[in-house]
Amino acid sequence: MNDTSSTRRLLNRPSDLTDHGAHGSPHAGLYLHIPFCRQKCPYCDFFSVPSPTLIRPWIKALLKEIPLYKDPFGLFDTLYFGGGTPSLLSIRDLAEIMTHLHTHFQFSPDTEITLEANPCDLTPEKIRGLRELGVNRISLGVQSFDPRALVFLGRTHTVADAENAIRRLETAGFENISMDLIYGFREQSLQNWTKTLHHALAFAPVHLSCYQLTVGNRTYFGKLLKTGRFSPLSEDTARAYFLTTSRFLEAKGYIHYEISSFARHKNRYARHNHKYWTHVPYLGLGPSAHSFLNGRRWWNVRSIRKYMALLKKNEQPIQGWETLSQEQLRLEAIALGLRTRQGVDSDWLGYSMETRSRLSRLTDTGFLQMGNGRIFPTPKGFLVADYLPAYLC
């Protein structure tokens, strides 16, 4: 049994309904899902379609969705253009969206504005335009600095494209750049992966997202897997990749602050993503986007046509929603907290003998650490982060 009184105490502190810990901010985050790509990548599980002709009609629909959430979220201090490939949109399109956002929502002056970009899209003009729009953080889809890995991952850009994009961004004054990298597949050796990391570090990025390849059911790799034409790494090898990555980057001064996220400094943690992990309110606009507010979560339809049809009728393009019970909030807080270095407030776990003995078993064996009333995972703990909450709850 869980110690319900301590849970209740946590829930009764409104500011602590969300366990944002040391680094979060209580302000809301705004996410825009841009559901377009040139082509679908074989590993990508996010919703997007390769239909550029739909961009204009879709923007019209998005502009109708924005005013539907005028009031409830208060001040936003992050804005995130994700996808899909947001860099596919023209500066004119982005400007139109931006204007609408500023008309209907309030943003803090230091708002983190991130845009996910494909190296090929970042022409000097595009970069200049983004800066003028106020974008101050770029999440760049580098994926790899190994040409063969790029082919395997179905990427059409070259190593030189990525290098050029980074240099242009720097020249234009972007210093908050995050690189997305993918690793952990047979077509890449551990040695090649370390080479890619070295290559990335040559640019001294302030933030790195290193994703171990996960094969989702809905992806092309997933289809190959189902028919036995894709063979994932063994558990032991995957583990070696993960720990090598963590050790390598920490040795170079990066903080491994979330399973797949590394930052040069605490103030470079992905502020927006952090909101997902700490139950801070966020509003997601665009097809398939998820929102969370006051213990309620809802998600938009995963279809552009449905999305446009509903907005045409001035209806919220919502597919479903759930209201989380206290126990569900607790489970999520633990599961999400144990994916980050800041961990979870010890109170969330309760103080039953059973839980405490399990906790001490996990700290004794080096999966978790304790301190300042919080419980947080080691890199070894990150490796079993999906299992830890089930074991502890």
Next chain:
Amino acid sequence: MSNIRNFSIIAHIDHGKSTLADRLIQLSGLVEARKFRDQILDNMEIERERGITIKSQAITLPYVDQTGRSFALNLIDTPGHVDFSYEVSRALASCEGVLLLIDAAQGVEAQTLANLYAAMEHELEIIPVINKIDLPAADIERVREEIEIDLGLDSDTAILCSAKEGTGIEAVFEAIVHRIPAPADKREASLRALIFDAHYDPFRGTIVSCRVFEGCVRPGDTIRLMNNNARYKVEEVGIFLLAKESKKKLCAGEVGYIISGIKRVSDTRIGATITLDTDPAPHPLPGFRDIKPVVFASIYPVSSDDYRALADALEKYTLNDAALTYQKDSSAALGLGFRCGFLGLLHLEIVQERLEREFDQAIVMTSPTVQYQFQLTTGERVLVDNPLYYPDPTTILQGFEPYIRASILLPERYMGVVMDLCSERRGVNARFSYPTVGRVEIRFDMPLGEVVYDFYDRLKTVTQGYGSFDYDLLDHRESDLVKLDILLNGERVDALSQIVHRDGARARALRVCNRLKEEIPRHLFKIAVQGAVGGTIIARSTIAPFRKDVTAKCYGGDITRKRKLLEKQKKGKKRMKMVGAVSIPQSAFVAVLKSENE
């Protein structure tokens, strides 16, 4: 009297017994089509799922023959498993004839023969019925030949039918009416009625199904059970149509029910004779046997908080199953629970499933065992049906274990594999007979403990379903018995301990270790699974820890999915039993019993 017929349908599994019963019920005019439910006689969920009939039950079918004469046909259903052979024999004892059902494509099989012998033992009229003649693979001529040669029956008397299509059913009815003799008219004698089934009704108490052989019984009579002299006042008698139908009396030759304020099913005994208190019969009907449990196992709640609920569930359960016995038990690994006695392994599995399904209990069942005896240095002889109470080995002079006389009937071609199985299971003293051409009956003596350990499944496997098995308990014989302990990371799991013969201990230990390796999910740490006799480790396996369990991304769209998975895992965890730091799923406790590589 002359218009009553009492009969059963007997068949090898899957030869269409339930379908034929349905068809007879449907065409007898008893049921309106819209009310008709498939396989009316199998009314318990599990029976339906397993395709077997556990509880016998009776139904009275009104029938008007071709000459316009009315009959009451009493169909008595029989269970189809060796654990319930005694119930079958009581059901057959209540009949004058049987329909021996044979699949037109598969022909005569093991149980067909076993059933035939059982019917012959009761001197019943046997009507061979060839079913499924609509099948493309039906080979009626071959089946006729088998009826002549294997069964020694006149194949010209066989009736052809397809219960599924409804063809030939009229001929079946006519055969029942004209070939099965009417019951003897002995209503003037003192009451003797045979109990062949009993079930519990929450409103009426125990409803006894019986066949009246002599005399009559009426509401208001005081009846006496001749096995224990308990007396009850009769409230109601009647027959089973689709529902119970009360009658003024139940007389010799009839099959029906008696409601008489008997509270629990366990207050009655199948095979017992009912007589009148005021005019008792001098002797009970023959064949009564007090059935004793032969297999023992403990049942524990998965969560120790549910002990009370399990106690309630067992009490309710035994209202309807007199064969299950239980008493309190406790284990260091599993806490408070109950030691239960069963008729056999199938009975054990049924009890387990029903407790889980109907009574919603999450339970752990320990390895079944038989009752051993130990002669101690103190001169005392102790009975041990629970490995927990295995005596201090230094005090044991001699061990004894129960033996059975096994009887296996099988086609000759499987003799080799069955003899291997028999010697592997410490069978001795084998004797052979050849009842019909191409078939052998092997009889041998074997420890009951070996039967408990998945013998029946193995026999079915090696004989591809053609071997039929029956047994009688013999006596306790001297045996070199040891206690096999199972350790997880050095900690003994008392609920997994077994008493085994010394010669088989190592092999058994190894199989248990390997089986546990498959059943216990990987943990964050390595788990050593060991088998030990005394202080000596005789077998070992290792469960490797899992090394990685994490998904790389978790953003807005992933959180709900993640939580749902977590909720599911939490539910699964509730069904695990913790021993030290190791979570053991319920299935592991059962799996160690089925250690053959299937």
